[in-house]
Amino acid sequence: MKSIKVGLLGLGTVGAGTFHVLRRNQAEIMRRAGRGIEISMVSVRNLEKAQPIIDGACELVGDSWLVVNNPDIDIVVELIGGTELTKELVLQAIANGKHVVTANKALLAIHGNEIFKAAQDKGVIVAFEAAVAGGIPIIKALREGLTANRIEWIAGIINGTTNFILSEMRDKGLDFATVLKQAQELGYAEADPTFDIEGVDAAHKATIMAAIAFGIPMQFDKAHIEGISKLEAIDINYAEQLGYRIKLLGITKRTAKGIELRVHPTLIPSKRLIANVEGAMNAVLVQGDAVGASLYYGKGAGAEPTASSVIADLVDITRLATADPEHRVPHLAFQPQSINQEVILPMSEITTSYYLRLHVADQAGVLADVTRIMADFAISIDAMLQKEPAVNENQTDIIMLTHQTQEKNVLAAIAKIEQLSSVFGSVTKIRLEELS
């Protein structure tokens, strides 16, 4: 089957990320989608800058209208940003019968009702997983995964810039202006950071989530928007003393009188998982009547995380356009003919780190014996804890954390260690994963 043809509007951070990820994971994605997904045309403002990225892989044009009007293109991916030109381009693509994928939250929060109406009438899809919380598939979770629920409320850390600033203010006790300047130097904040720090970006995303959660039109103009620029370090400090952290939340809630839709700095009890989402990370907490609370956490921005969601939308559309309904999503995610017979490793062959506890005689030379055995099996030690023996005791515990090694090495070392006369009983072994 021939590849589905994609036209890309814009080759900035996310555009280039989409181009790269689609190329790098082409084989893996095709095993899942059941059909190739090919970027065949890209429009950019600056052809010279784009040339080395595209490197002749597809047609490069300076005019976005050439993409949306190209009859060979099945899906248009809009990654230009802004709300006026993009609205015209997206509506034209829809009028031409093309599916659209966009990461543009402002466009949808402001013109979404009109765009979705046009798409509905024309029978095409406008997909926008990347518009909220970057790489986290929260749109899919809300529209599909939680569809059994009456959604009660959603609270999200949905702007990485402000979460980075708040984390730094709390962590280092610095004031807003100082941290903003650092964030700009590190690339976590734009030169003009207004949309982020004043909560506008978060409000676009909250507006989209409210519409999906409650089945209401986009109503960005009704959102209450308050940013973090007036937040003082002293309040972060007092909040901490009272057991709270301050986060910029996008909140939407169903009440008997109507829907709440608001973005503002918010105290959250420190023990909540979402209060511990630090740096530029995003997280969305959803309360449904059946599922209770569930949380979705990950990177909310950046080239490849956002590309991850853009491409997920491309695969969704490809699966719909390709398969009969029953086979839309393959049972095991990959097409049946693409299931590989990969080896599951025997446990002796796996690689991880280890926690080892030895009960030993409190005498000279024990540690030397043990560490020599570890060295013989090329196991390097990351941390060690030797307990003082209790009063009137001449036995004690040694705890070691190892660096990564193979299980068979650890088993062999333990067998040797257990033979030492200064080691009592068996060695306790628990595996350790950094998960980073």
Added chain:
Amino acid sequence: MKSIKVGLLGLGTVGAGTFHVLRRNQAEIMRRAGRGIEISMVSVRNLEKAQPIIDGACELVGDSWLVVNNPDIDIVVELIGGTELTKELVLQAIANGKHVVTANKALLAIHGNEIFKAAQDKGVIVAFEAAVAGGIPIIKALREGLTANRIEWIAGIINGTTNFILSEMRDKGLDFATVLKQAQELGYAEADPTFDIEGVDAAHKATIMAAIAFGIPMQFDKAHIEGISKLEAIDINYAEQLGYRIKLLGITKRTAKGIELRVHPTLIPSKRLIANVEGAMNAVLVQGDAVGASLYYGKGAGAEPTASSVIADLVDITRLATADPEHRVPHLAFQPQSINQEVILPMSEITTSYYLRLHVADQAGVLADVTRIMADFAISIDAMLQKEPAVNENQTDIIMLTHQTQEKNVLAAIAKIEQLSSVFGSVTKIRLEELS
């Protein structure tokens, strides 16, 4: 359009939950699915016990074969458990051209390859969102949301019983046997807890996730399985001293030599979000090459959380069987004709709690004045912090946390408070959400 007909095998915890949630949220679910979803036949072992739950709402039978062979039924939901009879029932349902929804991880981990093959050949769907991590839509995230990624590894807390036990052991310093007994009394552990505490249940789920993540067949027999029954309190304690927590993780990882698939107690750095998943909650951490790390957190078991996923599968199938491909999932989750014009409340009408900071003269009577104004506006105070003034200072800060109240009350109270001669400057107001 007539409702899609569902046959339910089993009316235990999850079966009854599915029945109740589907009834309670019928209108909401129909707005999303575009068509009614009706349980028309239920099979149970004990008719008398089931009668009051069903209460005449549908046909109740004692023989599951009557459900899978009923020509009027479109979807069979298998919630009996066990692997042998259910395998036969599911295969028969498939042979009869019915879609199947199941929460049965053991069935899929052991007989999944055969079942999916049969479904593929017959052109029906076998959906199993509820089989891993209860109410968390992790199957959808892996199969669809993260489809752009080369998945590198997955690590999940996917058994609530063991996570509850480990949380209690750490929290209260108790040993395994004591906590297990408590867990059984509280209903967090079965009378025969073997499958949970020995890691078998987690291994079923890890097997399913490995298959989906890497596009490999189910290979439960190759999984390394180690439970928590031999875990000693002393190791939890030592781990904590070293900055780690011990969790039972289901891990699957892609390596150059093959796939790792293992369940065992694991030390995780305490600062990781997943290390802070406590009690019976579940969480799955996925590392993809494009998205980086993302985490999915929620209830992994229980009547309604599991029903949430069972019904999500029912809606998925209904949407496929009903709509043309382009309209499978409505843009705003609800069908276009079902979008409601609900009011977005003006900010003065919203309800939340508040953090207030007042800069005041350090003199008698100030607090009395302030709290009287709060009382006048029916705002009740949850906590208060009054700082000692610095040396040679006669001004200080009062911090108050309020209970829930309406924004307009707080604004009115603040206006009054700011008029007090003993209060300097403006009152700082930050909203507070418990998110519980």
